[in-house]
Structure formats: C-alpha cells, structure tokens
Amino acid sequence: MFRDRLAQDAARIQDQFDLVLGALDDLDVTRAMAYATEGGKRLRGFLVLESARVHGIEEARAIWPAVGIEALHAYSLVHDDLPCMDNDDLRRGRPTVHMKWDEGTAVLAGDALQTLAFELCTHTEVGNAEVRAEMALTLAKASGAQGMVLGQALDIAAETAVAPLTLDEITRLQVGKTGALIEWSACAGARLAQADPKPLRQYARALGLAFQIADDILDVEGDAEKAGKRLQKDAQAGKATFVSLLGLDVAKTRAAELIDQACAALDGYGASAETLKDAARFVIARDS
Amino acid sequence: MFRDRLAQDAARIQDQFDLVLGALDDLDVTRAMAYATEGGKRLRGFLVLESARVHGIEEARAIWPAVGIEALHAYSLVHDDLPCMDNDDLRRGRPTVHMKWDEGTAVLAGDALQTLAFELCTHTEVGNAEVRAEMALTLAKASGAQGMVLGQALDIAAETAVAPLTLDEITRLQVGKTGALIEWSACAGARLAQADPKPLRQYARALGLAFQIADDILDVEGDAEKAGKRLQKDAQAGKATFVSLLGLDVAKTRAAELIDQACAALDGYGASAETLKDAARFVIARDS
Numbered sequence: 001m002f003r004d005r006l007a008q009d010a011a012r013i014q015d016q017f018d019l020v021l022g023a024l025d026d027l028d029v030t031r032a033m034a035y036a037t038e039g040g041k042r043l044r045g046f047l048v049l050e051s052a053r054v055h056g057i058e059e060a061r062a063i064w065p066a067v068g069i070e071a072l073h074a075y076s077l078v079h080d081d082l083p084c085m086d087n088d089d090l091r092r093g094r095p096t097v098h099m100k101w102d103e104g105t106a107v108l109a110g111d112a113l114q115t116l117a118f119e120l121c122t123h124t125e126v127g128n129a130e131v132r133a134e135m136a137l138t139l140a141k142a143s144g145a146q147g148m149v150l151g152q153a154l155d156i157a158a159e160t161a162v163a164p165l166t167l168d169e170i171t172r173l174q175v176g177k178t179g180a181l182i183e184w185s186a187c188a189g190a191r192l193a194q195a196d197p198k199p200l201r202q203y204a205r206a207l208g209l210a211f212q213i214a215d216d217i218l219d220v221e222g223d224a225e226k227a228g229k230r231l232q233k234d235a236q237a238g239k240a241t242f243v244s245l246l247g248l249d250v251a252k253t254r255a256a257e258l259i260d261q262a263c264a265a266l267d268g269y270g271a272s273a274e275t276l277k278d279a280a281r282f283v284i285a286r287d288s
Numbered sequence: 289m290f291r292d293r294l295a296q297d298a299a300r301i302q303d304q305f306d307l308v309l310g311a312l313d314d315l316d317v318t319r320a321m322a323y324a325t326e327g328g329k330r331l332r333g334f335l336v337l338e339s340a341r342v343h344g345i346e347e348a349r350a351i352w353p354a355v356g357i358e359a360l361h362a363y364s365l366v367h368d369d370l371p372c373m374d375n376d377d378l379r380r381g382r383p384t385v386h387m388k389w390d391e392g393t394a395v396l397a398g399d400a401l402q403t404l405a406f407e408l409c410t411h412t413e414v415g416n417a418e419v420r421a422e423m424a425l426t427l428a429k430a431s432g433a434q435g436m437v438l439g440q441a442l443d444i445a446a447e448t449a450v451a452p453l454t455l456d457e458i459t460r461l462q463v464g465k466t467g468a469l470i471e472w473s474a475c476a477g478a479r480l481a482q483a484d485p486k487p488l489r490q491y492a493r494a495l496g497l498a499f500q501i502a503d504d505i506l507d508v509e510g511d512a513e514k515a516g517k518r519l520q521k522d523a524q525a526g527k528a529t530f531v532s533l534l535g536l537d538v539a540k541t542r543a544a545e546l547i548d549q550a551c552a553a554l555d556g557y558g559a560s561a562e563t564l565k566d567a568a569r570f571v572i573a574r575d576s
Contacts (some may be wrong), residue, residue: 024433029441049470079399084391103372104444107395108437111367111402115432118406132421137410145312145321146402149396153317156392231338 001124002278009049009066016067020120024257032109033116033239037073037091044185051189051200054272061126065135065188068120070145073181075113078106078276079103080152097156114143127192136192148220151176164240171209174242178207178215186276202265210258215253215285216241220248228272255284290566294362297337297354298330300347304355308408320397321404324362327380329574334567339477339488342560346574349414352424353476356408360431363401366394374521397565401575413478420456422479430468433528439464459497462530466503467496474564485565490553495568498546500570501539504529508536542571 009124017037024030045066081096082103083086089099098106121135141147154173158232165173186204190197219233220243243251262280266273305325307430312318327455333354340350369384370391377387386394409423429435442461446453453461474492507530508520531539550568554561 025438025441027438027441027445029437029444030433075454082392082395084395090303104455107367107370108444109442110399111363112433113439114399114402115428115437119426119428119432122421122428123423127419129417133417136424137412138422140403140407140410145318145400146408148316149400149403150313150315151311153315154316154398157315159484174316201443213571246302 002275002282003219004048005050005275006042006279006282010040011045012063013042013045013067013070014038017070017221020067020116029103029108029112029129031107031114032078032101035076035100036078036097036113037070037110039094040070040073040278042070043279043283044073047182047185047204047276048075048188050276050279052192053189054200054269054276055189055193055195057189057192062125062189062192064120064126065192068117068139069181069188070118070136071113074239075110075117076143076148076152076181078110078113082106093147100216115169117143120233131192131194135188138187138191141183142184147176147180148178149176151178151180158239158286159237163250164238164244166240167242167245170240170242170245174212175205179205183210199265199268203262203276203280206258206262206265207283210255210280211260211283213242213255214286216243217248217251217255218286219243252284259284290563292336293563294330294334294570296565297334298328300337300351301333301355301358304351306359308355308404308487316389316393317396317400317567319522320366320393321362321401322365323388324385324397324401327382328361329357331567331571332361332469335470335473335492335564336476338564338567339474340480342475342488342557342564343477343481343483345477345480347559349406350477350480352408352411352414352434353480356423356427357469357476359401359408360405360427360444363398363405364431364436364440364469366398366401372391381502396458405431419480423476426472426475426479433443433565435464435468436466437464438544439466439468446527447525452532454524455530458528458530458533462497463493466500467493470499471495487553487556491550491564491568494546494550494553495571497570498543498550499571501543501546502532502574504531505536505539505543506574509530540572547572 006080017034021030021034040227048066049059049062049070077091078097080086081091082098088096090096097282117139118136121139122132126132126135143149151173155177158173182202183204186200186207187197219241246254259280263277266276305322309322334421336357337347337350365379366385368374369379370386377386378384385397403429408422409427410420412421414420422555431437439461443465446461471489471492473494474488475485478488507529534542547568551565554564
C-alpha cells in the first residue's frame with residue numbers, strides 16, 4: 001500500500017518536474033537541473049502530498065510544494081556532492097552533476113534549483129496569498145542558516161573539532177541537516193489547509209531523527225550497490241554518528257521507539273493517516 | 289543629494305544586516321555571510337527604498353526587501369567569484385570569500401544568503417499576505433533559470449561558442465544577468481503599495497541596460513584600484529561586450545540615451561522621483 005503510493009507519488013512528481021523544467025531554455029544548466037531531480041525516493045514530496053490528503057487538500061494544489069521541496073532537496077545534494085564539500089562522484093547510482101558536467105554547472109544548477117523551490121511554493125495555484133507567503137517563509141526558515149545550512153555548517157565544523165560530538169550536539173546537527181526539511185514537508189498539508197500543524201510536527205520530528213539514525217545504521221551495515229552511494233564514509237572519516245555514540249543495538253532500539261512515537265502522534269487523524277504511519281515504518285526498514 | 293541618500297540608505301541597510309545576521313549562530317558560514325554583504329554600492333537596496341518612498345511606503349516595511357535583494361546580490365557575487373566560475377580573488381577591494389575562508393564555506397554562505405533573501409522578502413512586516421507572496425514569487429522569477437541564472441548560463445555558454453555573441457544575444461544575456469534584479473528592485477516600491485509597476489519597470493529596463501554598458505566601458509577605461517576589482521577581463525577573455533560590438537563612442541551615446549529614457553519614464557511621479565533620476569545619471573558617471 002505504502003510502496004505503491006510512494007511510487008505513484010514519485011511518478012506524479014516526475015511528471016510535474018518534466019512540465020516545469022521542460023519550459024526552460026535548453027542549456028547545460030537546465031539539463032543538469034533535470035538530471036539532479038531524477039530518481040531518489042521522493043520521500044519529502046510524498047510527505048507533502050500525503051499530509052495534504054489527510055487534510056482533504058486536492059493534489060492539484062499540493063503538487064506544487066511537493067515538487068518545490070524536492071527541488072530544494074536536489075539543490076542541497078548537488079552542492080553537498082561538490083569536491084569542496086563531501087566530494088562524492090556517485091549519487092543515486094549515477095555520476096554526480098559536477099562529474100557529468102563540471103563544477104561551475106553544478107554550482108549554478110544547485111542555485112537555480114533553490115530558486116525554483118521558492119517559485120513553486122508561491123505558485124498561484126498553491127492557495128490563497130496567506131498560504132503562499134507562509135509556505136515561502138517557513139521553507140526559508142527550514143532551509144537556511146537556522147535550518148538545513150546550519151546543520152551542514154555544524155557538520156563541517158565537527159570535522160576539525162578537537163573532541164567528537166556529543167549526543168546532544170549530533171542531535172542538533174541532524175535536526176538541522178535533515179530534520180528541518182522533513183518537518184516542513186510533513187507540516188505542508190496542514191499549512192495548505194490552514195490547520196494546526198502540531199500533530200504532523202510531532203510525527204515529523206520523531207521521523208526525522210529516526211531517518212538519520214537509520215542512515216547511520218545503513219552506513220555501517222548497508223550494501224553500497226543497493227544504496228547507490230559510497231558507504232562506511234563516516235567511520236573512515238572518524239566522525240561521531242548515532243551508531244558510534246549509542247552502539248548498533250541501542251541505535252536500532254531508539255529508531256524503533258521513535259517510529260512508535262511518530263505513529264502515535266497521528267492517532268487523532270484516524271484511518272486517513274495509515275499511509276503516513278506505513279511511511280514511518282518504512283524509514284527504518286529501507287536498504288537505500 | 290543622491291549621493292547623500294545612497295550613503296544613508298547603505299548605512300541603514302548595513303544596520304539591518306547587522307541585526308539579522310547577528311541573530312545567527314557564530315560560525316564560519318555566518319561570518320562569511322556578513323563579510324559578503326559588507327561594502328558595495330547597495331544600488332539594488334537603494335532602488336527598493338527609493339521606489340517605496342515614491343509610493344509613500346514607510347521605510348520600516350521597505351527595509352526588508354531592500355536587505356533581501358542585497359542578500360541575493362551578495363550570494364550571486366560569492367558564487368560568481370568561485371574558482372569554477374569567474375575565479376576572482378578580489379571583490380570590493382578585499383579578498384573574495386573563498387580566498388578568506390575556503391570554497392566549501394563560500395558555496396554554503398552563498399546558499400544561505402539566497403535563502404535569507406526569500407526569508408526577508410516574506411517577513412511579516414513587509415505587508416499583507418498578497419504583497420509578501422508576490423515579493424517571493426517575483427524574486428524567484430527574476431533570479432532563477434528564467435532570470436539571473438539564465439544570464440549567467442548564457443554567459444558561460446558564450447565562452448565556448450564558435451561565433452562571438454550578436455548585439456541581440458548579449459542584450460538578452462545582460463537583461464537576465466544584471467537587468468532582472470535591477471528591475472525587481474525598482475518595481476518593489478510599487479509592489480509594496482499594490483500599485484502599477486509599469487513606469488518603474490520602464491525606468492529599470494533602460495537603467496539596467498545602461499548599467500551594463502557602463503560596466504563594459506569601465507572594464508576598458510576604468511582604474512582597477514577605484515573599481516576594487518580586476519579590469520580588462522572581458523578583452524583578455526576575447527568576450528563580446530557592448531563596447532566591442534558598438535565601439536566606445538557609440539556605447540557611451542547609447543548609455544546616455546537610455547538614461548534619458550529612464551528619467552522620462554518617471555515624469556508622472558513629479559518631484560518625488562528626482563532622486564531616482566539622479567541615480568540613473570550616476571550609473572553612467574561612476575568609476576567603480
């Protein structure tokens with residue numbers, strides 16, 4: 001059920017990307033933008049579409065922020081992969097953008113994907129002006145120097161720090177780096193409906209943390225071919241992770257507890273939230 | 289009159305940057321963000337504040353998009369200066385961000401400055417929700433792959449093109465690369481007032497083109513020390529410019545004609561538009 005829905009939503013998001021990006025001039029930078037948005041789980045876009053369904057919002061409205069958050073996520077990956085950042089040559093099983101084109105094209109394509117995210121989230125079909133302004137402001141707060149970029153900066157600072165990060169520090173880092181966008185995505189449905197986002201926020205905070213713990217477990221236990229990227233990077237870099245701090249068994253138990261909390265937060269929505277609950281369970285069971 | 293107002297507005301914009309950036313965590317990336325926004329003419333922020341005055345909008349509202357557009361401009365410079373782009377080591381007479389810190393910090397600081405631009409333009413003090421949503425959507429259109437980034441991409445494509453650009457092609461390139469943000473800035477006052485931006489748009493289009501022609505003239509005739517950056521770059525790179533296509537004399541005449549057109553577009557505003565007219569005259573008289 002959940003996997004079918006995820007696959008359907010991913011296809012719907014791809015169609016919308018084709019429409020939006022197909023309207024741009026045909027240049028290296030726009031081709032690189034399209035390439036960078038292909039593939040991936042589309043988990044953030046799925047959370048937007050699914051939280052919108054829970055609130056009875058039609059897909060024709062929710063598709064814009066769903067594609068917007070995927071554009072923002074794609075920008076962060078393109079820039080993260082650059083030689084001056086994580087220096088990755090493989091992403092989703094394919095050459096990264098700077099390997100397929102060059103670094104200048106990767107910088108520019110990432111820049112334009114970030115801009116596109118704000119354009120899509122304020123599209124006139126998203127809702128009334130209050131909804132559109134709120135979408136843009138909350139997205140900026142989630143992705144900038146108080147959200148995702150803060151997490152990335154803390155991650156870079158940790159590399160040259162004398163002592164490894166503590167559990168509190170690594171939690172703060174991850175809440176920014178991956179948690180903020182997951183929270184924004186899950187709350188999007190409530191924002192589109194101008195409803196209280198609190199239950200979805202509780203769900204997303206537990207889910208985001210579980211997602212990162214699962215990523216750390218995957219980095220240790222995973223299969224690089226299935227994951228489509230290099231693994232064991234953190235251990236090689238001597239980086240503190242949830243697994244290095246908690247141990248593998250405790251990390252797995254903690255992730256499972258967080259998923260239970262995430263599901264419980266949605267009890268008030270009744271049966272309409274079953275797919276979101278399935279998504280939470282998937283996050284700690286995935287192999288890529 | 290104009291120079292005093294420009295200096296006052298620049299100081300006001302700096303105060304607001306201090307307030308906004310001072311609230312962030314103290315990290316390399318946030319220090320680099322502050323560094324990148326220091327100095328410069330603040331012409332785009334000035335255009336926001338001044339077009340707002342023409343429309344009777346209080347500064348406490350207009351300051352947000354004024355700082356927002358300067359954050360966006362700063363992001364574009366930080367990324368443009370990177371080794372994989374224009375590879376500049378000097379900007380406003382100081383080391384560029386990647387020289388003072390490193391390339392990773394420059395990529396991330398630029399990314400966060402772009403995000404900040406959208407956050408500031410949708411700040412709740414900017415106006416009602418319609419104004420805020422419109423600010424974000426128009427800014428995205430002006431700065432993304434149909435605006436500024438399109439201009440940058442056309443610029444990069446021109447470097448490897450077989451034939452030098454024609455006058456039409458270089459005009460399209462520059463309308464994107466520098467014109468789109470200047471137009472957004474000048475129209476901001478009308479948007480804040482929910483008034484017709486047409487006269488300001490006509491002003492800005494002529495101004496933006498004159499600004500770029502003046503830049504090309506400065507690249508040939510200017511003093512690198514006053515300009516605070518390397519000059520004669522375009523000639524060395526064998527790039528077509530307005531000067532190489534038109535010749536120096538015709539380029540100067542064309543710039544002067546455009547400034548006359550820009551000023552004429554504002555006649556309907558009466559005396560309140562005098563400072564904007566002075567700004568247009570300054571654009572072709574500056575030495576930096």
